[in-house]
Amino acid sequence: MKWDAWGDPALAKELPPDVKGLLAAALGITGDAAPGPALDEVRLHPSRLAADDLAALAALVGEAHVSAADADRLPRAGGKSTPDLLRRRSRDRQDAPDAVVLPGDEDEITAVLALCAERRIAVVPFGGGTSVVGGLDPERGPLRAVVSLDLRRLDALIDLDETSGEAVLGAGLTGPAAEALLAERGWELGHYPQSFRYATIGGFAATRSSGQDSAGYGRFDDMVRGLRVVTPAGTLDLGRAPASAAGPDLRQLFLGSEGTLGVITAVRLRVHPLPALKAYEAWSFPDFATGSAALRAVEQQGTGPTVIRLSDEAETMVNLAMTEQIGGAPAVSGCLAVTVFEGSAEQVATRQELTRAALLAAGGTSLGEAPARAWEHGRFNAPYLRDSLLDAGALCETLETATSWSRLPGLRAAVTEALTGALPGALVLCHISHVYPTGASLYFTVVAALGDEPLDRWAAAKHAAGDAILAAGGTITHHHAVGADHRPWMTAEIGDLGVRILRAVKAELDPAGILNPGKLIP
Numbered sequence: 120m121k122w123d124a125w126g127d128p129a130l131a132k133e134l135p136p137d138v139k140g141l142l143a144a145a146l147g148i149t150g151d152a153a154p155g156p157a158l159d160e161v162r163l164h165p166s167r168l169a170a171d172d173l174a175a176l177a178a179l180v181g182e183a184h185v186s187a188a189d190a191d192r193l194p195r196a197g198g199k200s201t202p203d204l205l206r207r208r209s210r211d212r213q214d215a216p217d218a219v220v221l222p223g224d225e226d227e228i229t230a231v232l233a234l235c236a237e238r239r240i241a242v243v244p245f246g247g248g249t250s251v252v253g254g255l256d257p258e259r260g261p262l263r264a265v266v267s268l269d270l271r272r273l274d275a276l277i278d279l280d281e282t283s284g285e286a287v288l289g290a291g292l293t294g295p296a297a298e299a300l301l302a303e304r305g306w307e308l309g310h311y312p313q314s315f316r317y318a319t320i321g322g323f324a325a326t327r328s329s330g331q332d333s334a335g336y337g338r339f340d341d342m343v344r345g346l347r348v349v350t351p352a353g354t355l356d357l358g359r360a361p362a363s364a365a366g367p368d369l370r371q372l373f374l375g376s377e378g379t380l381g382v383i384t385a386v387r388l389r390v391h392p393l394p395a396l397k398a399y400e401a402w403s404f405p406d407f408a409t410g411s412a413a414l415r416a417v418e419q420q421g422t423g424p425t426v427i428r429l430s431d432e433a434e435t436m437v438n439l440a441m442t443e444q445i446g447g448a449p450a451v452s453g454c455l456a457v458t459v460f461e462g463s464a465e466q467v468a469t470r471q472e473l474t475r476a477a478l479l480a481a482g483g484t485s486l487g488e489a490p491a492r493a494w495e496h497g498r499f500n501a502p503y504l505r506d507s508l509l510d511a512g513a514l515c516e517t518l519e520t521a522t523s524w525s526r527l528p529g530l531r532a533a534v535t536e537a538l539t540g541a542l543p544g545a546l547v548l549c550h551i552s553h554v555y556p557t558g559a560s561l562y563f564t565v566v567a568a569l570g571d572e573p574l575d576r577w578a579a580a581k582h583a584a585g586d587a588i589l590a591a592g593g594t595i596t597h598h599h600a601v602g603a604d605h606r607p608w609m610t611a612e613i614g615d616l617g618v619r620i621l622r623a624v625k626a627e628l629d630p631a632g633i634l635n636p637g638k639l640i641p
């Protein structure tokens with residue numbers, strides 16, 4: 120992963136000149152952004168840890184697994200939101216964790232947490248580093264230093280129970296590594312967020328992630344059967360049976376806990392045999408309201424697509440769902456919907472037939488396979504576009520929410536109005552990314568001129584959008600999690616008493632307050 124951009128440098132693409140020209144005209148961009156510093160020009164605040172602290176950490180995890188070198192601290196300085204990328208492009212001094220620690224097992228994590236509590240050092244668990252909500256900000260709170268606890272060494276397929284269809288996966292496995300290990304034995308997890316190539320099993324659990332195949336396989340938290348969590352107060356092994364009436368489900372406390380309550384070391388997950396067949400079909404709808412009613416019909420009838428998503432008119436017009444064709448002539452009119460089906464040949468045929476009938480009845484026109492295949496082909500590449508846009512002087516960021524079907528139109532209008540009010544002239548694109556029988560999530564992409572003070576201007580737009588979301592009955596986040604960025608809305612989201620419950624749990628598990636200060640819990 121690049122330290123100042125997304126992913127693999129070999130896949131980065133410059134914007135074609137005609138797209139740049141269009142952007143300049145539409146958004147009032149006057150020129151490329153000033154280039155950020157090269158790696159050897161970045162200036163970090165010096166590490167606040169003494170040689171004695173580093174030696175004590177090295178005694179626990181081995182010298183090779185502790186580093187206070189800038190080259191190791193910089194890639195863990197934050198996540199991959201647009202504000203993170205803008206901060207990495209700054210020539211001012213940047214903050215970063217004071218050291219990086221890579222434990223190899225639960226005993227080492229327990230020992231590191233004890234040492235950090237004793238020496239008043241904050242600990243930020245680090246998975247793939249793809250947080251987009253400030254979940255990895257190197258905040259020290261009242262403590263004297265902060266370390267990044269990188270979990271990449273917990274990378275084993277610990278167990279595969281083929282009778283039950285359950286796999287135990289190490290928290291540090293990335294999406295592709297986990298799928299490759301399962302595929303060797305004929306199994307699949309089926310969790311494909313756009314950050315799939317870099318994000319980890321522990322990160323998915325800690326943020327309650329949702330992947331693009333959620334209609335078929337559910338959100339990540341739906342897949343979790345059990346968890347192991349190391350906390351400063353002890354280790355928990357949760358999830359004894361496929362279902363249980365033994366009081367509140369404590370797994371739910373740690374799903375979405377974002378490193379503030381404990382370190383997730385292993386996750387037991389429902390897996391399924393690799394599908395025998397996949398089928399694709401794209402659709403067009405005259406407008407977003409018709410398309411969203413069609414998706415609701417599919418979900419409420421339970422016709423069983425693995426993927427179903429709907430772009431609004433603006434997103435369809437710029438071909439955002441088909442990354443290879445972005446900026447070209449619109450490939451589809453109205454609103455594009457994509458459906459994908461997986462399973463045995465019989466299951467695929469039935470699911471596709473039932474879904475087709477529902478979409479046709481709701482006013483859809485089939486576009487055949489090609490646009491749906493094009494979406495799948497480029498589905499992990501859109502983040503590279505954000506880097507090219509930044510280079511070309513355009514601010515591009517995303518945000519997401521969810522609500523019930525009845526409130527969805529009002530929520531979409533309120534967020535669009537808030538964003539365009541805060542960023543006049545901005546292009547606001549939207550799609551339905553995840554569906555449920557009772558509602559759906561909305562995913563917004565905002566493109567505006569970078570201009571002066573882009574961090575402040577984005578903060579104002581984000582603030583306006585967050586307030587609009589809560590006022591319109593949405594959740595502050597459907598799958599990106601809370602981190603530092605959504606924390607100001609947590610009291611509105613769960614109420615004063617809800618916040619007090621989280622604080623009480625944290626006080627019990629992490630009395631010294633070392634775990635990820637400044638995130639999630641107000």
Ligand SMILES: Cc1cc2nc3c(=O)[nH]c(=O)nc-3n(C[C@H](O)[C@H](O)[C@H](O)COP(=O)(O)OP(=O)(O)OC[C@H]3O[C@@H](n4cnc5c(N)ncnc54)[C@H](O)[C@@H]3O)c2cc1C
Nearest residue numbers: 246247248249250254312313314319321322328329378383
């Ligand atoms: C381009 C892009 C596209 C994205 N698309 C999606 C998407 O489609 N769906 C989606 O859900 N999200 C998406 N995200 C957000 C992000 O990828 C998810 O939040 C992901 O689950 C984070 O996983 P990670 O391993 O990178 O965790 P990190 O970013 O490293 O950490 C995220 C948070 O979890 C904590 N954490 C990490 N590992 C552990 C652990 N083992 N124990 C305890 N706490 C831990 C961290 O302290 C931090 O607070 C996207 C992000 C980007 C940049």
